[in-house]
Amino acid sequence: MADLARLANAFFASLPGSAPSDGVPSGGAPFGKGLSDSALPGGVSALAGVSPVEPFPSGAAASLGAAERHAGETLPAGIADGLELGSPEAYAAALPTLFPAAGGLAPLAGGAPSTPYYFLGEGSAYSGEPERFADLPVEPDSRAVPGGDALGEVLRSILAEPSAPAAPAGPGAGQFYFLERSGPGLEQAPDPVVQPQVRSGFDVQAVRRDFPILAERVNGKPLVWFDNAATTQKPKAVIDRLAYFYEHENSNIHRAAHELAARATDAYEGARSKAARFLGAKSTDEIVFVRGATEGINLLANTFGRRFIGEGDEIIVSHLEHHANIVPWQLLANAVGARLKVIPVDDSGQIILEEYARLLGPRTRLVSITQVSNALGTVTPVAEVIALAHAAGARVLVDGAQSVSHLKVDVRALDADFFVFSGHKVFGPTGIGVVYGKQELLDELPPWQGGGNMIADVTFEKTQYQGAPARFEAGTGNIADAVGLGAALDYVERIGLEAIARYEHELLEYATRGLATIPGLRLIGTAANKASVLSFVLQGYRTEEIGAALNREGVAVRSGHHCAQPILRRFGVETTVRPSLAFYNTFDEIDLLVSTVHRLATRR
Structure with a gap:
């Protein structure tokens, strides 16, 4: 697949009128975001075995195309804090730095205030324990539990056999976002953050056509609605x-x-x-x-x-x-x-x-x-x-x-x-x-x-x-x-909540891995069972600064206390940036979020 993507990018770059100085082929799609539907012959999609919804996984195309072209180049100055935010090429250019070893994630920088998904924090009471908290050996004394033996038996039963359904076998197959946590003792390293094929087979482009507002532009950029926990957009129906x-x-x-x-x-x-x-x-x-x-x-x-x-x-x-x-x-x-x-x-x-x-x-x-x-x-x-x-x-x-x-x-x-x-x-x-x-x-x-x-x-x-x-x-x-x-x-x-859950699970995994690569970023909330919320703070920035920078790229996120001050204060913060996902969001939109925040992190 990687060789095919490289060959396809090289082929279209060689066509007359392609590969101008801005790196956009005649079909109009930036190389760092993969080839557009209009630029991709049907035979290439069929040969690659890729869903026609996503002709190429954009992260993979970025790492093979724009990353190689831009390696070593100075990122251009722009509009926020001297930065040009959110360009796919910039994210692609950063990939070699993020993943210096072929096929693996760079380890998180030491001294980070907290570790995001798949890693337990150094200061956690359960540091180094990959098991779910509910699976820890707990033998409550029924005499200490109000309600006596009956309540104690209920508790012992619950802790012995958690009722949360286990994720089905296979990567990314979980229905209720029950993501596996990894600990320092696990042998298998996380996969590189490259845009996956949609294993659920979910046709997100068909869904997006049902939501008129997703064609809106903000600051000249396509709207990316990552404020779904505050309110969701409305379908034409x-x-x-x-x-x-x-x-x-x-x-x-x-x-x-x-x-x-x-x-x-x-x-x-x-x-x-x-x-x-x-x-x-x-x-x-x-x-x-x-x-x-x-x-x-x-x-x-x-x-x-x-x-x-x-x-x-x-x-x-x-x-x-x-x-x-x-x-x-x-x-x-x-x-x-x-x-x-x-x-x-x-x-x-x-x-x-x-x-x-x-x-x-x-x-x-x-x-x-x-x-x-x-x-x-x-x-x-x-x-x-x-x-x-x-x-x-x-x-x-x-x-x-x-x-x-x-x-x-x-x-x-x-x-x-x-x-x-x-x-x-x-x-x-x-x-x-x-x-x-x-x-x-x-x-x-x-x-x-x-x-x-x-x-x-x-x-x-x-x-x-x-x-x-x-x-x-x-x-x-x-x-x-x-x-x-x-x-x-x-x-x-x-559409079906089961199909929605599977697709959103893939989005959540992908976004979590992407945010985990950003130096100085702390994810607030790393429970094994999560829905599609990614709440974070970034060292050196107020949350409203990050929200404003994302807004300039057309990305809508919530920045504030989310009417949940007690739980944020439990984690030592007053506000967070909160991207929240829905089934009409895409991997490309997550790439834009990650690239913008990563650029901010590396320039302050």
Whole structure:
């Protein structure tokens, strides 16, 4: 494959009009980024055995083409801190420095503040241990675990046989981003960071055509959307569905006899059915529409919390939580005299299950935990968390805002009591989200807000309320965006979360390896089980400087505390740069991210 790529580059460079001084062949693709579809004859692709989506792995083409041409040349001055940021040629020119030995990664520089993926930090309590933390020998004493023998047995069972599914055999085949960690004692060195063929067979170019905004240009450069943990972009199917609603169905729902009211009601309740199917709920009556995960958590704090949590009771959250899963519980605890307790995390950013078990007690009323950390990407063991909580007699709320776009959720299989997510995180509109609650629990909860739609009968003396879910949907809801959310869930299900997970796993591995080559870069969050978040700091730079430099190249990342200050402070930082991936991102976009940050690192 390498010889074929070299031969193809040389062949097209020799064509009339090719290989001008800027290194761009007549087809228009920079050599460092591989040949474009228009420049590649079909026979070459077929001969190489490469998917037509990616004619050549760009990293490989870069290392064979631009790296050789530019070796030893001085990188040009440019626009940020005297740098020309983000050019593929610059990244290719850096490859010989990054990988001086044929086929291997250069060792990380000594004294780095932290080591990224595949390496355990020198200062870690588990330094040199390649095993998963949950596999460490732990023999909890049931007498020390609140709840007695029953809870102790649940904990021992969990720690002995973790329920997280093991990654299927074969490289990059993991479904839930369960990346293997390597330690200093492992014999096999990491592979060079060269752009892989897409082993999942995922047609990312076909997906990208479904998202109009990805054709946008920022600062004259193609938009690269790496801010997916903040919000995801919307496919044409969702945009068209919203337009169709306003053009053909717009009406209030439930309370009229005319045709448009019937259409709007059918569309709205149809979206509720789609959300129930998407989460694996038993009934549509277990699905409540809200503005988003934040409103959903506040709804439960003011209904379940006010009904079942009182003075001296305990609420448990984890150190990983978004502020939206901390502040509502603080407000409740302060109002009723309850206590808030926090599950600690280890040095990789994963919760410590046996410490969690010790927090559980007879006064624990609720455990509220994220399924995927928005700041670190950690995938928490929610099935184990739920099992331990139920053994102690507590209820569990799972914040799925960051998980639903990356992995399949089945609330009944998890046995979650409550689950919340936001539509805009799963390629749907803003201002719409879902609360799932077990039917028997929702039926016990009082209303949160009063108004139309949630009542059965009103007099000046007394009001009778509808059952769930109408009891929690006072007034005119966000009808159109609920319908748009239904279209987004349809879209994700058509592609398939399993296919999405496999492809995003490959992106995450590739991006992690690329960032690991950058001197002075510290990855924050190295748990074995991660979703597609890469949170980092770079020595010598404020995070906003890195975000601004990337923006000049058209690359959108989040820079700040990500509404998760406690977990960042656990790792000694106030802010990070947070690229976050989705299934419409590409290896070429990751190359641009890595090359830009690498240029910054080597020039300060």
